[in-house]
Structures are given as structure tokens and as C-alpha cells.
Amino acid sequence: MEVATPRKRSRLPSDPSASSSNAAETPRTANRGNPKVSRACDFCKSRKTKCSGNQPCARCKARGKPCRYDSAYTRGRPPTPPRSASHPYPEGSPLAPPSEEELVVSHIDPPLRVSTAPSRASPELGMAEIEGQILDPTSSPTFLHRAWKKLLSQGTESWSDNAKRAAESQPLTMAGDSPLPEADEATRLQLPSPSESRMLLDLYFDVCIATYRFLHRPAVERWLVVVEHNIKEGLPVWHEIGRPRAAIVLVALAIAISHHEKSETIGGVDRTSSLGDVLFGVAGRLTENETGHPKLESAQARLVQVIYLLITSRFNRAWYVFGNTLQIISAIGLHRRGQSKRQNVSGDYIHSQYRMRTFWTAYILDNYLGVILGRPRHFHDDDIDQDYPDCVHDEDMGSSEPCEPPEEDEGDYHIEALIYHAKIAQMIGSISREVYTIKPIPHQERIDAAYRHVQRIHEWRASLPLHLGSVRPSTLIVSFRRQAIVLKLAYSHAIMHASRLFILGGTDSNPIQQPYVEGCIAAAKTVLKCVDQLAKDGPIFHAFWWTHYVTFCSLLVVYVFEIQQRRLGRPILGATDPRTNLLELAEKCQQHLALATASNSPSRRYAVILEEFRSAATSQQARLEIDPALHNPIETVECGTVDGQLGAQPTHLDVVGPVGETPMLDFDLLDSWQTTDWLQLDSSAFWPHPDYDDVSAGWSDLAGWSL
Structure with missing residues (x-):
């Protein structure tokens, strides 16, 4: 069966109006390069691509799409996009934009103050189309495809070729499996x-x-x-x-x-x-x-x-x-x-x-x-x-009833673990629906839902029987010990699932969220300590598929938190800094994960994806030590929402060094991070294999940009 391969994204033609205007620029204007665009159209915004800012914009005009500016604008009064000087829509055309009176802006998120930091939008030369999506170098899908490419390149050439041929010859329900x-x-x-x-x-x-x-x-x-x-x-x-x-x-x-x-x-x-x-x-x-x-x-x-x-x-x-x-x-x-x-x-x-x-x-x-x-x-x-x-x-x-009806204080039962696991699984589903919904809801609703679910998770933890919640697992018999560890990991995973959206916020300006950030990091640390102990006890860690996934989530939380701390000008202060111990523990657990099973397993893919985050989290510390000026706190906006995402915006942060010697993941990825991107990362190890032969030119373009 033939599989349609992604088309390479050609460069968009330059706007003639832009060329004519450049000739008339003053020297001061010319020195600034491309003018800053304060608002992107709905289509470009949904694709996270650069927009020319006029109406119709260059991208919508080239594609023959209606160019609208209907989505929420949270940076004050929405500016009216200027009309494109060339190729305007014919009057009465179905592609014509709505009149100014028809433009209704829904205030989905509360207003906030923003810094005057220059836009870090990636050049259009880096655009690529991958599996039907138009991606720029700072989008998380592009980064994850690069991680996939690295995964394939780390094995032998014959491995990737053989894996691809084997998947194409396997039945649909088994493609890619052993x-x-x-x-x-x-x-x-x-x-x-x-x-x-x-x-x-x-x-x-x-x-x-x-x-x-x-x-x-x-x-x-x-x-x-x-x-x-x-x-x-x-x-x-x-x-x-x-x-x-x-x-x-x-x-x-x-x-x-x-x-x-x-x-x-x-x-x-x-x-x-x-x-x-x-x-x-x-x-x-x-x-x-x-x-x-x-x-x-x-x-x-x-x-x-x-x-x-x-x-x-x-x-x-x-x-x-x-x-x-x-x-x-x-x-x-x-x-x-x-x-x-x-x-x-x-x-x-x-x-x-x-x-x-x-x-x-x-x-x-x-x-x-x-x-x-x-x-x-x-x-x-x-x-x-x-x-x-x-x-x-x-x-x-x-056959008709329990032979010995249980009494309240009679003893412990294995089935209790199933019941409590089902209850916290229900919370995971509820969190996914309410906190990570793909519907355009006010960001405050996501935050309120996270607050509610964290409280519910704590109540669930307090209701556990002693042998599943309070007693050290090492003191229990084998069957109860295994159950206690599973529920301990389930609790920590649920806390991270509900509260990790807060770790990209500036907690100094919103102290209410500080306990949730600390709880999220503590949950990640609990998982990593448990995993490290399992690995020390022997290879038994490698037999638990769900534990591998929770380890992946915990490492993501640790690395993203560390990246955010350094974006906010908070470097690690020395070997005694608690963050130092946390990163050392994370690196050990990442090694456990990489060794967990065969090279084509999800655990191996988890480790390769995590390496991009680890590199970004640890390489910036070296830069801060080289350049003491970066120890100064970075100017940030008041904690709030930008395009529906809680976060603080840095005024300057670049990865230094030539391409190929710096991590592929840049801090810029967090600038446009959306709450739903967490779920995208959760499932990133199970993305379909991209066809690198057919998008090699696209990858070459992407590799040419220092993100």
C-alpha cells in the first residue's frame, strides 16, 4: 500500500508592497530589520507561523484563504490590521475580510502587562510541512520530529531501513511492533x-x-x-x-x-x-x-x-x-x-x-x-x-456470597488497590478534559480546574488504607509492596498532571501558585527517587511499562522547571543548591530509562526526547557561569496569560555556539508553550515515524537556524 508522503514547503514569495516600502525606509527604520508585527491573523496564529500582519496577510493571500483577526487579543486594545497594498480581495468576494464593525473580539483571557521585548518569531525560511502540519523551528512538533530523527541516527543505518521496511510489510494493527x-x-x-x-x-x-x-x-x-x-x-x-x-x-x-x-x-x-x-x-x-x-x-x-x-x-x-x-x-x-x-x-x-x-x-x-x-x-x-x-x-x-463476610478491621485486601486505582484514574480523565481541553476556554478556567483537582487528589491520598499509603512499601509482603508502589506513582503522576501548567508561571507575582509549583516538583522528585531505588534493587524496573511513562513525565517536569528558572535569571548557586541534587537524580533516572528495554521501545524514545530537554536545561548553566551579566534577573511580565498560556516572557535569551554544538531545544519553545502542549509531549514517543528522505530539504532548512 502506498503511503502519501509529506510535501516540502516552498518558500512564500515576498510581498511586493514590502519591497517598495523598504526603499523608502529611513536609516533608523532600516536598521531595525523587519518591523515588529503586533498581531497575527487567526490562520497564522493557529499554525504558529510568522504573519505579515496586514489583511489579507501574505500567507492567506498565497493560499487563497480568508484572512481574519477574530481570535482573542490580550495585549490591550486590538490594533486594526492594515489592508494589503497589493492584490486586495475583490469587493463582495467570499474571501473578503469582515468589516471593522463585524470584527468581534472575545475576551477569553484577562488582560495583562507585557514587556517590550522584540519578537522572536522564526524566519519563514525555516518553515516545513510535516505530516500535513505547517511547522516552524520553535514549535514543539518540529522539535519532536528532530528528536525522532536523532533516534534513528543513533542506531545503525540498517536498523532504521529494516524497521521501516518491516513496518510497511506488517498488518495495520501491528505496524512498528516487534x-x-x-x-x-x-x-x-x-x-x-x-x-x-x-x-x-x-x-x-x-x-x-x-x-x-x-x-x-x-x-x-x-x-x-x-x-x-x-x-x-x-x-x-x-x-x-x-x-x-x-x-x-x-x-x-x-x-x-x-x-x-x-x-x-x-x-x-x-x-x-x-x-x-x-x-x-x-x-x-x-x-x-x-x-x-x-x-x-x-x-x-x-x-x-x-x-x-x-x-x-x-x-x-x-x-x-x-x-x-x-x-x-x-x-x-x-x-x-x-x-x-x-x-x-x-x-x-x-x-x-x-x-x-x-x-x-x-x-x-x-x-x-x-x-x-x-x-x-x-x-x-x-x-x-x-x-x-x-x-x-x-x-x-x-457461589452465593463471601464465605466469611469481611469486617471493617479484619485485615487488608488486594482488591482495595484496584478500587483506589480506578478512583484516581477517573481524576486523570477529568483533568485531561477540564485542564487540557482543546476547546478555547478562558485560561482562568483551566487554573481553577487544576486547583480543584489537586485538592481532590490530596483527599484521595488521605483516604488510602494504611498498607497502601502510610506504611513503607519495603516492609510489606511482595503483593502489597507492588500495589503500594503503583499507587504512590499514580498519586505523584496525578499531582503533576494537574499542576504542571503552573511551573511556567512567574510565581513571584502570583504567590498563590507557589505551593502548586512546589507540589509538582516534589511529586516529580518522589517518582525519580522511587525509580532510582527500583533500579538499584535490580533490573525489575525494566519490566514495568507504566512506570517508564511516569518516569518520562517526571523528567519532563524537572527539565522544563529548570529551563524556566534560568529564563527568569535564577541560576544554580552551587553544589549545595537543591536543584543540583534534583538534576543529578534526573540524569540517573534518564539513564535507567534509556536502558529499560530494546532500542525500538517507547522507553528508548522517551530517553532521546528527554535528552533535548536535558541539554537545554544544563547547557544554559555553563553559559551563565561564563557570562556573569546574565546573573541579573531578567525583566518579565506580570504573571498572566499570553495567547491563553500562563507564563513570563524574557527580554533576551539566545543559545550560544554554532549549530550542532548547542541543544536543538531552545528556551524560545517555552515562549509559545500552550497548556495542551503537555499532552502532546506525553504521547510524543508514539508519533508515527516521519519519512526523513522526503523531507530532507525541510530538515536542512531547519538545521540552518539557531533556535
Whole structure:
């Protein structure tokens, strides 16, 4: 199948009116170069491209687009854009701009004072079109594509070529993922010994799944006995128990095998020789060949497959299998409280409890995959009325009720972690909708939403049971220790998700936000300390796919915060400065992340993207030491909003040194940073591979500009 390649963006023709006006410039005007444009049209503003400032502007005129100035202007009274001297729109043309009376400016953001710093808009020579977007060198998409290019260049030439060819030959639902061995449900399987298989099941339930407890342990153990008997007798692996249950057993073993392999070696394993892949391949065939109406085990069999695909870094296949899983969950009504009665499901207590557990596990994954991959959620809270499951141990469940009804002070329950994880996952979805909405809402609404959610997260933290919130994880048994670490990371991630928009603000002029900035940095530090300890304990850190993502978010917060501090003229004062220790911890964790797994995994991509931020955060310190004049505080605007974004604008900051010896990421990126750019960075490791051969000229232009 042919894939359309991006077109190279040609340079726009110069405006004849500009040429004629240049001839008449006074020497003083000529020395200033291009005149400053105080307002860009809506089209140029949405693309973050340079605008000529007249109406119609050069870009809209060249494209035949209507040139309008309807978006909010927050720097005082909006200036009326001058009419273009050449090629005006014909009177009555549908492309003609509205009259001055028709121009209505919506005051979305509160007014603020701005500095008189010169515009740092990038020259149009650096424009490029990448995957249908018109980008300039300071836009975050362009920067991220450069990081992708660096990722490819760090491997061998054959690696990038082979990866590209392999992706083009793979099915759409697996493109870019590591291949799986060919398998069929009739494949002759060789399971580990019975004792090893039970050890693997213990590993699955105690360590691998943490909070995702949607399988009934005694039932899975019984199914394993049947599967082993079928293999021994040469019968179909699903004989007597059905395809979904057999698939559940095989994938549970595959997850434990993969986890064990990763925890034994740094950098992952050779996937082609993994028994886990073979077991997963057979399980996949079993679910594909399933017949009849869907049932609870149909959803569980696919949900456990999603977890295996995630821990083996096959995110593309995981996304599509998860989509099919959600369709089955909706079809059998797991999201509804009374659906089981309408479907005449028996009053089996175990069955009803695992309907709830299966749904809430899928709900958690839906919220987190949405932010990790940068894609919309499937579940909507308004459509859900499912109860949380009861706090009861698997072995205490009876067919009609718990064998021993739990009492308040009876003990700790593994299922509590699932319930609390679902609650904080709901907050993550709510934060994404309210704080990071793509709708043009007043920025103050984003801030107010962040305040509310930070408070809710603190209340969630205070409500945790002792063994999940207050007790040191190292003192707990393995299963509870893993759950406590997961919820600790979930709490820190939620705090960062809600409050990181404040770290680009000038807290001196808005002290109300200072505690939120400190809380965000403290949350990032908590994650990094936890990750560093996990890495010291052994390679087990490399087996946790979600931990890699939270580490990435934490490092982004640390580096962006450090860049902002230096933009505000606050250099690190020495080895005793707390920021020094934080940066050292961040660099160690970035190394852990880079070593987490194979070179084509999201973790490796995270590390390459982070390197651009780390370079920008650390290189400027050297410059401040060389040039003491830069220790003076930089003049900033009053903390407020610029184009809908909280921030403070520097009057001068340039990266010194020739191109190629300075970080590709410049401080200018933060000048135009939007709140929604955080979500773009969250999912940056999962962008499609750009075709560098076809945009090589565009990259050459971009590389020629010192950002």
C-alpha cells in the first residue's frame, strides 16, 4: 500500500508592497530589520507561523484563504490590521475580510502587562510541512520530529531501513511492533514443568498485575490443570474449558515469563526465542476462533492479552486489541450495574464480582492509555453506573456470597488497590478534559480546574488504607509492596498532571501558585527517587511499562522547571543548591530509562526526547557561569496569560555556539508553550515515524537556524 508522503514547503514569495516600502525606509527604520508585527491573523496564529500582519496577510493571500483577526487579543486594545497594498480581495468576494464593525473580539483571557521585548518569531525560511502540519523551528512538533530523527541516527543505518521496511510489510494493527511467531491453536505446546507453571502463576498474581486483579485465582489454577492434561493427552488445549479460558491461562503464563526474563537481564530479551511469545500467539488464535455470543471470559481473555502486549512494548497491537475488548465489555454490559439481571445471568457471587473487577480494570487502562498515546478515551463517566467490587479475598468467595463476610478491621485486601486505582484514574480523565481541553476556554478556567483537582487528589491520598499509603512499601509482603508502589506513582503522576501548567508561571507575582509549583516538583522528585531505588534493587524496573511513562513525565517536569528558572535569571548557586541534587537524580533516572528495554521501545524514545530537554536545561548553566551579566534577573511580565498560556516572557535569551554544538531545544519553545502542549509531549514517543528522505530539504532548512 502506498503511503502519501509529506510535501516540502516552498518558500512564500515576498510581498511586493514590502519591497517598495523598504526603499523608502529611513536609516533608523532600516536598521531595525523587519518591523515588529503586533498581531497575527487567526490562520497564522493557529499554525504558529510568522504573519505579515496586514489583511489579507501574505500567507492567506498565497493560499487563497480568508484572512481574519477574530481570535482573542490580550495585549490591550486590538490594533486594526492594515489592508494589503497589493492584490486586495475583490469587493463582495467570499474571501473578503469582515468589516471593522463585524470584527468581534472575545475576551477569553484577562488582560495583562507585557514587556517590550522584540519578537522572536522564526524566519519563514525555516518553515516545513510535516505530516500535513505547517511547522516552524520553535514549535514543539518540529522539535519532536528532530528528536525522532536523532533516534534513528543513533542506531545503525540498517536498523532504521529494516524497521521501516518491516513496518510497511506488517498488518495495520501491528505496524512498528516487534513481530510475533506464527502460531495456531493446534500448535504443539511445551509448557514449563507443573512446579514452574505454578511458580509463574504466583508471580503473575503477586507481582505482575499489581492492581489489575480481574482474574479469579482459584479458577485460573483449576484451568491450568486442565490445560496441562490436554497437552499431555494430545487433546486441543481448550478441551473441556473452552477457548477463552485456555487463552487466559496461556497469557497469564506468558506475562509471568516475560516479567521474569526482563527482571533477569537489562535491556530486554530476544523476543524471537521467548516462550511467552509462543504462548501468546496460540492464545491469540484461540480468541480469534472463539464462537458463540460473548461472555465475561471473552473480555477477560482479551484484556489479559492487552497487558502482555503492553509489557512487551507492542503498543500498536495493544491499542487495537483493547478496542475490541471494550466493544465486548460494552456488549455484555459490564459498565452497567443492573445489566446482569436483564441478561438473566445467574446469581453467582463470584461471577458478579469479576464483572465489576474486569470493567474497572479496563476503565483504568482506558484513562491511562488515553494520555500515554494521546488518543480519546472510550468510556464516558456519564454512561457508567457500575459499582466497585466488594473487598474480599479470592479464596473467600462462595457461589452465593463471601464465605466469611469481611469486617471493617479484619485485615487488608488486594482488591482495595484496584478500587483506589480506578478512583484516581477517573481524576486523570477529568483533568485531561477540564485542564487540557482543546476547546478555547478562558485560561482562568483551566487554573481553577487544576486547583480543584489537586485538592481532590490530596483527599484521595488521605483516604488510602494504611498498607497502601502510610506504611513503607519495603516492609510489606511482595503483593502489597507492588500495589503500594503503583499507587504512590499514580498519586505523584496525578499531582503533576494537574499542576504542571503552573511551573511556567512567574510565581513571584502570583504567590498563590507557589505551593502548586512546589507540589509538582516534589511529586516529580518522589517518582525519580522511587525509580532510582527500583533500579538499584535490580533490573525489575525494566519490566514495568507504566512506570517508564511516569518516569518520562517526571523528567519532563524537572527539565522544563529548570529551563524556566534560568529564563527568569535564577541560576544554580552551587553544589549545595537543591536543584543540583534534583538534576543529578534526573540524569540517573534518564539513564535507567534509556536502558529499560530494546532500542525500538517507547522507553528508548522517551530517553532521546528527554535528552533535548536535558541539554537545554544544563547547557544554559555553563553559559551563565561564563557570562556573569546574565546573573541579573531578567525583566518579565506580570504573571498572566499570553495567547491563553500562563507564563513570563524574557527580554533576551539566545543559545550560544554554532549549530550542532548547542541543544536543538531552545528556551524560545517555552515562549509559545500552550497548556495542551503537555499532552502532546506525553504521547510524543508514539508519533508515527516521519519519512526523513522526503523531507530532507525541510530538515536542512531547519538545521540552518539557531533556535
